[in-house]
Amino acid sequence: MGHATRCIPIIEALIKAGFEPVLASDGEALLLLQKEFPFLKSYTLPSYNIRYAKSGKNLKFKLFFRIPFVFLAIKKEQKVTAEIIEKEEIKGIISDNRFGVYSSKIPSVYITHQLQVLSGLTTKISTAFHQKIIKKFDECWVPDVANELNLSGKLGHLKDNNFNLKYIGILSRFIFIEKPLKYDLLVLLSGPEPQRTLLEEKLLKELKNYKGSVLFVRGVLNTSIKISAAKHIQIKDYLLSEELEAALNSSKLVIARSGYSTIMDVAVLGKKAFFIPTPGQQEQQYLAKKLSEDKITPFKQQDDFKMQDLKKTENYTGFKIYNSEIDLHSFKLFQSK
Known part of the structure; x- marks a missing residue:
């Protein structure tokens, strides 16, 4: 759901820039986007069917046995993506952590704040797998700022990388509006x-x-x-x-x-x-x-x-107010091809 909500300001920015977004997701994430944008076309993607364990210590064990199903979902995603591209004459893809939603025929962007994927003793393996996915895309957009006053820490910031990275700032569908307090x-x-x-x-x-x-x-x-x-x-x-x-x-x-x-x-x-x-x-x-x-x-x-x-x-200080405006220059990749 979080991946869907943070895509809302991107979808809104695309509409304002004159694009016609086509939505694709599954489950409650898709339902949310359909409720937010009932006037846009939408498609159902294969689900990864990730469900967490009741005990936190069993989570990694449970996720490990889901790996074959995730790979199967990725293959299905690639097939569905190709069909949508052809049917809707898609000019570009923005994929938020959907591993198989990309194409070599059109510009494809991957959104993630996890350039490093923490998984305990297997962090190097999970990070290497994710970075291999990222390299399939033309650009990787990180929803954070590049400087030290960032939110994602070591998840979204690497000492060295060979990705085409772009820090697009904090992504949120909300803006600060001063209101009287109603709820404690x-x-x-x-x-x-x-x-x-x-x-x-x-x-x-x-x-x-x-x-x-x-x-x-x-x-x-x-x-x-x-x-x-x-x-x-x-x-x-x-x-x-x-x-x-x-x-x-x-x-x-x-x-x-x-x-x-x-x-x-x-x-x-x-x-x-x-x-x-x-x-x-x-x-x-x-x-x-x-x-x-x-x-x-x-x-x-x-x-x-x-x-x-x-x-x-x-x-504790609480958060300072971050700017969350989308810079439309981020979409130059789609405008130039």
């Missing part, structure tokens, strides 16, 4: 199951005795399951961009996963946040630790989190 706390859930549900259940339990107003955004688009909560907690399954932007701007504090897209969204709004990284997800663990060491936001592991931990935010 905004809970913003996201990510694969079952970890999303496990965190939801834990936070609802912890929030029962919270003294303040809470907006609880579950981060589910396609569900018939309804949940109940205490009177001071307002539950929403999902909010589209305009509504979520207003909610974030009206909230004093945000609790969320330390996914990179979420971090960018909170950063452009200059919010204070508390992060709970997904168990076993080393990228989120690294980002949460980095932001904590930079004295921007605190974090706590999911199993250890208690509501009193939120008091730690008093000792």
